[in-house]
Amino acid sequence: MGVIVVGLSHKTAPVDVREKLSFPEASLADSLKTLRGYEGVRECLILSTCNRVEIYAVAQDTAAGVEQIKRFISEHRKIAPESLAQSLYVHTEAPAVRHAFRVASSLDSMVVGEPQILGQLKDAFEAGLKNKTTSAIVNKLLKKAISVAKRVRTETKIAESAVSISFAAVELARKIFGDLQGKTVMLLGAGEMAELAARHLINNGVKSVLVANRTFERAVELAKEFNGSAVRFEDFPTELVVADILICSTGAAHYVVTHDAVSKALKGRHHKPIFMIDISVPRNIDPDVNKIDNVYLYDIDNLQGVVNSNIEGRQKEAERAEEIILQEVETYLQWERALDVVPTIVDLREKVEDMRLRELDKALCQLNGITDDQRRSVEAMSQAIVNKILHAPIVVLKQSASETGSEDLFQFARRLFNLDKDLKKCVHAKGFGGDEGKSE
Amino acid sequence: MNIQFFQAAMVVYLLAAAGYIAYIIAPEKKNRAVFSLVATVAGFLLHTAYFILRWSESSRIPITGFFEAINFLGMGIVLVFLIMEARYRIAALGSFMLPLVVLLMVPALAVSGKIVDLNPVLKSGWLGIHTSLAVLGDSAFAFACIISVMYLIQERQLKKKHLGAIFHRLPSLEIMDTIGYKAISFGWPLFTLGMVTGSIWAEIAWGTYWSWDPKETWSLITWVIYLAILHLRTLGWRGKKMAYLTIAGFLFVLVSFFVVSRIQLGKHVF
Known part of the structure; x- marks a missing residue:
């Protein structure tokens, strides 16, 4: 009567499968209750993020329980069982516990060590508690998983360096400017990744935000969202003078930010450094800009390079984390x-x-x-x-x-x-x- | 007898330097920086004790002659480092400052630490004021130089996008740029006062304010370089160019100490 995990993740399923299977938050309560209603299912919990969909459950009979959960998934999400066969993984007993701990500790994440997964797991747990679909075993498992994740975080350096592109941008900005308080970020063009990077910078102290976009209305809209101000696209070279950080993703097929514009802006700002982030592919900032003194230009590959070297550093820490998890699995199983x-x-x-x-x-x-x-x-x-x-x-x-x-x-x-x-x-x-x- | 304090200080500085270097290359070992800071403070106390003992023994402020000048410069650099470390909490500074201190002091160990009698014309309260001000100014310049070296390393890593272990240890470009400038704007007035008091003392001793001896001339060049740095800063010079200039300025200070003072010409021979 141990824990069962049935699910899929970025490791086993491409995004088009994952999105079909994901459980929308609004109807999560219904989904939980439906699953709890399946025969033999005693406890259940649904973890649904953009990288994984997993069901944690306890059933009267484990083997039968696994089949019931699989049936629930294909019935509830209206997917033919055959199309899931390749993507779904099933863990029971010790491997299931270990899997839960690894997920919570972010060892199974696409970006090892990223902190979001723990919050997502806590949300899923709360939903289970609220809808009373969990009980002694799953509750214990989740509480333990959360404490294991915290232990891993404090005892290893797994979450220390930036391993996502937007966090890498923040890390670099910090090494250029130190305190980001009082710095100005300018968004040139809008894209999901650019917005995310801007948001991270704002969370880390950047106060002033400028938004320039080809369609001015979109710029106004975004500026409002960031509590900043909109700039007409044609005016961005003059506004560049006040920008300490430029995030560029316009989708243009040519260089939008030229060497001339940047060197002019730099004179205007008395050579105070500018950190330029070019997220666009093809690139929108002339790579030669990096040759100008006090300009630090990073394109998407450069940022990825920073991320990769940080990930390498995390690999060693991940090994230590795995050891911690093995110990903790043993104590859980004893219970x-x-x-x-x-x-x-x-x-x-x-x-x-x-x-x-x-x-x-x-x-x-x-x-x-x-x-x-x-x-x-x-x-x-x-x-x-x-x-x-x-x-x-x-x-x-x-x-x-x-x-x-x-x-x-x-x-x-x-x-x-x-x-x-x-x-x-x-x-x-x-x-x-x-x-x-x-x-x- | 007192020299043992000096030697003990050197050994402790050496340990601190080794600890700081170990700290900067192994990012996960934070306690190495703590150990090194404690060692630096201990070294400084020994060093100061030595300075005071020597002072009482020679009954004049011991900043005369090559050995004493280097000794005081080393003390000044450690003092500036400790002040900056207390203010900005940048342990990585130690990884550069302490090795510099050790490198400067090694030649001091080689020369005789014997107390020499001073030419009677030079015996004056101005001696201590002139030399201590000038050397303290030099200490601030040494600090500015070190921070510029650190700036250039960090700048290069950011430009080339090769972020090594040291990248995470070094502070931000902006803070290094700022405190480097602060050190010069603190050191230059001291250096200026050192020159002015030296000039007054010269007038008292020899009846002339300025006599273009090698040391005077060289110091004037150094003074002009740092004045230029301060001026260019107000014109918006910063970053890499500034760092190079700051390092160049300190090279003039080093030449002044190790070369010009050794030329057997003029009044500053020691």
Whole structure:
């Protein structure tokens, strides 16, 4: 009854598959409740980000649970199961726990060490809690995953250097200007990546934003969003004088920012440095601009180069993180194993007690006219037999609770004493009958 | 006897320099910078103790002759470094400043530390004022030079887009540009006062304010270079050009110390 993970990520599925499968936030509550309604699904949680869609669940029977979850995915997202077969991965037991910890610690992310995934995982957890689709096991798993992620972050340098292009831009700006407070950023053209970079710079202290765009209305719109001011596209060379950082992505097929314009602007600003980021492909800033003193021009490949070298540095840290995760998986599994032994022992006691009472009743009915003392001694005898018989198995169960392979022992005990009474389990148990025959 | 304080200071500086270099090449080891800072402070205290002992022994401020001048320059540089480190918290400064201190002091170890009697005409309160002001000005120039070297390294990395381990350790271009300029605008007035007091002292000792001896002439050139740096700054010169100029200025200071003062001509021979 361990954790099941069924999902796909940037590692197994291209974006067109991922987007089809992603669960929109607005209807997440419904999706969770629907999944919880599938037979045998006891706990569930849906993590849906742009890079991964994963379901964390606990089912009465793991193998059947996996099938139910797969069925849910294809029914709910209306995708043929065959088209998912290649992309979906399934983890159960220890590998499932390890997967959860790796995801939380951002070791499985497209950009290893990026911090967003932990927040996304926390949101998914909250949704599960709010809709009451999670319980003891998934709750414990998620809490543990979050604390493991924090441990990884503090004990390794995995998240220290910038490993996304927009963060790399911030890192470079910091090395040029130090404090970004009081600096001006100019957006030339608008694109998602340019906006993202601008947003990161603003989050890091940049106060003043200028936006220039071919369509002035769009510039006004964007400027409003950033609390900045719009500039007419033709005027950008004059405005360049006040820009400390220029982010360029106009989509033009030629150089928009020329060597002349930049050297003129630099004179105007008394040679104070300019950091230029050319996100456009083909490039919009003349590469020769980088030869001008106090101009630092980075195109998309340069930024990627910075990112790559930082990623290399993270590789070593990632190895240390993996070690931490292995330790933590072990401690989690110990908890889960201990959890499993309790219901088994309770079931065992209940079952045998039930038998004892029934047999005692029968016997007492036949023994007419015995004294109260005699009755008590018969009762005590039945109790003593039961206790003596159960003593050894219960001790063994408890002792093995924290050992690996104990799940098998619990399963075996349940089968031996026929503790799973529902029909499905009986069928299942019969299926194992053959094995027993073989082993004898 | 007192020389042992000097030697101990050197050993501690050497340890600090080694610690700071180890710090800058291995980014994850932060405690190396802490160790090195503690060592630098300890070295400075030993150094100061030596300075005071020598002062009391010779009953004049010990900034006369090559050994004492270098000794005081080293102290001045460490002092400027400690002030800047306290103010800006840039451990990477130590990785450049301490090796410079060690390099400067090695020649001092080689020459005799013996206290020499001073020519009676030179015995005057002006001596200490003139020399200490000039050498403190030089210390500030040394700092500006070092920060310019750091600036050029960082600038080059940013331009060439090869960001090594040192990139993460070095501060931003802007802060280096700013504090380099600050150091010069702090050092130049001291240097100027050093020259003015020297001139007054010369008038008292020899009856002439200025006599174009090699040291005087060379110092005048140095003074003009730093004046030019300050002036060009107001015209908007900054960054790489400024850094080169600042380094060039300090080369004149070094030549003044190690070459001009050794020429057996004029009054500044020591």
